[in-house]
Amino acid sequence: MAIVAKSSRFSQFGRPVLAWGVGLMFFFPIFWMVLTSFKTDADAVKPEHLIWFTPTFENYLNMTENYDxxxxxxxxxxxxxxxxxxxxxxxxxxxxxxxxxxxxxxxxxxxxxxxxxxxxxxxxxxxxxxxxxxxxxxxxxxxxxxxxxxxxxxxxxxxxxxxxxxxxxxxxxxxxxxxxxxxxxxxxxxxxxxxxxxxxxxxxxxxxxxxxxxxxxxxxxxxxxxxxxxxxxNRAPEGLFFGRLSAVSAAAVGPIVVLGWFCQKQLVQGLTFGAVK
Amino acid sequence: MSARKLPRLLQTPAVLLLLVWMLIPLGMTLYFSFIRYVLNNLRRPEWTSPSLSNWRGFGNYEFVLNSKDFLFAIQNSLFIVCSILFLTVILGILIAVLINKTFPGQGIVRVLLISPFFVMPAVNAVLWINMILDPVLGLQGIAVGSINELLDSLRNAPLLGWFFSLWPDLAPISFRATQTSAYAVIIMVTWQWTPFAVLIFMTSLQSEDQQQKEAAILDGASTWSQFRFLTLPHLARPIAIVVMIQAIFHLSLYAEIEIVSRGNGNKNLPYLIGEFANNNIGAASATGIFAVILANIVAIFLLRMIGKTLME
Missing domain, CATH: 1.10.3720.10 (MetI-like)
Structure with missing residues (x-):
């Protein structure tokens, strides 16, 4: 009985907290890229604008000009x-x-x-x-x-x-x-x-x-x-263009990540050639 | 008979395409690996076009085996691949076991977790090496900088200041040097492929024998021994599959190395082949043949495993 009680306390609080922590950690780099894409290039490298900044769409609007x-x-x-x-x-x-x-x-x-x-x-x-x-x-x-x-x-x-x-x-x-x-x-x-x-x-x-x-x-x-x-x-922007590079990167992966959410199951099939069921 | 012949003929386009795709380039690589063939050589212009009269036998292989770059590239490839495998399998098992039970928001956590896998390799590398790992402007630099600032102010504090003055300032790590950039590659690929391992282990955990597990609980087995004696053996096969598939993919890792390590000496086999191919085609081809052999060692085991389940 003691074991059951212990494990249920873990599954009630520990598991969700830990699981959410892990999930958010793995998603963080993507979140960070999207966040940076709304900063100006100047703001993107300033520690004081790490989280608080005036969001701007200029990086997305200038994607053609900056990167074609x-x-x-x-x-x-x-x-x-x-x-x-x-x-x-x-x-x-x-x-x-x-x-x-x-x-x-x-x-x-x-x-x-x-x-x-x-x-x-x-x-x-x-x-x-x-x-x-x-x-x-x-x-x-x-x-x-x-x-x-x-x-x-x-x-x-x-x-x-x-x-x-x-x-x-x-x-x-x-x-x-x-x-x-x-x-x-x-x-x-x-x-x-x-x-x-x-x-x-x-x-x-x-x-x-x-x-x-x-x-x-x-x-x-x-x-x-x-x-x-x-x-x-554009591998090495040397900190000059973090904002605009983040925007173009986010635009490059955004649609695919969303599409990917819909085919998790098929991914297992397709990549393991059916060897895992 | 003819009614069944046509359907069978339908596989010929696919088979022919793949046959051409495999045989012609690979045959050329094999051929180039046995001749002297360079793109630029003013003194021996006859070497600049492929011809049987430039036959070199195993000379290119000897040259490659004796070059420091090659041994380093093999060693480095194996170091990178094995580190990634170790990390993704351990993390994959832990996370899969963690999120396999239902909890509030399980679906969202799954979606968050799987996302890195769909990020294109070039973006993955650019994002990590610049926005996150950069020693000055990336998150690493900012974090180290603010910790140092905090230490600085603590040193001026009354009473305890002397204690903190014993602490050294933190130095940020530059991930663009030879060895550290290998670590950077390991970090970013692990981030991208752990979700893959999680997904496969979760798929497998769902077919775990629940009755056996309940029996174990009734017998008073601890959570650890349930994991050790039931779950882990159940996962043996998926672990083998994850290891082999990843080994094959990561042996040909390219974009990340190209972006993070261009010119700093952190090479793996595909990168070295690219370098050789700028001039010495013979050496590039011989290295390519070594890469094929290395990949095949893994592929044979993998194919055998897939073959067993194929027709079920």
């Missing part, structure tokens, strides 16, 4: 959206084939796909630079879209495969009986049934594309440069 933010944001949106769309177009038929017409090699193919995800990107840095420069693709949207698609394709196929596997085979087979062809099956039966799974896969893929920071930095200079490249290029 929207050009980079546009590139991020274009590459992430199109890469996600392309990955789904290739990934859905592939996962469909694997889930409903598996062969003996399906498992090996899937494992091999995942293994491509585990190759360190840096190992092929020079060949990629070489190929893209000689093909005239360096620093183009097309290249970044292709690369983002390829690095996310294994995860997308894997996630879709796990969702499709849950759909009873009978439903698909009933469609076959009715004389629906393969495209019809995918379009009329599979996609409506697995809509939720496809949507969350797409969301996760979009987030990964948006945050990618190796190829987008190494294979772009200006034309296709994304937000990762923009922030990377």
């Amino acid at each position: 933010y929207w050009r980079f944001a546009k590139n991020s949106v274009i590459t992430a959206v199109l890469a996600t769309a392309f990955t789904l177009c290739v990934g859905i038929p592939c996962a469909y084939a694997m889930a409903f017409n598996p062969s003996r090699s399906t498992k090996d193919v899937l494992m091999w796909m995942l293994s491509t995800k585990m190759l360190p990107a840096a190992a092929v840095l020079y060949p990629m630079t070489f190929i893209t420069k000689s093909a005239g693709l360096f620093d183009t949207h097309f290249l970044i879209i292709l690369v983002l698609s390829l690095i996310n394709l294994p995860i997308v196929v894997w996630m879709l495969f796990t969702y499709f596997k849950e759909i009873p085979k009978d439903i698909i087979e009933a469609g076959q009986m009715d004389g629906v062809n393969t495209w019809g099956e995918i379009k009329e039966i599979l996609i409506p049934l697995a809509w939720g799974g496809i949507a969350s896969t797409a969301l996760l893929c979009f987030i990964f594309c948006w945050n990618e920071a190796y190829w987008t930095v190494r294979l772009t200079t200006t034309d296709a440069a994304t937000l990762s490249k923009l922030i990377e290029g």
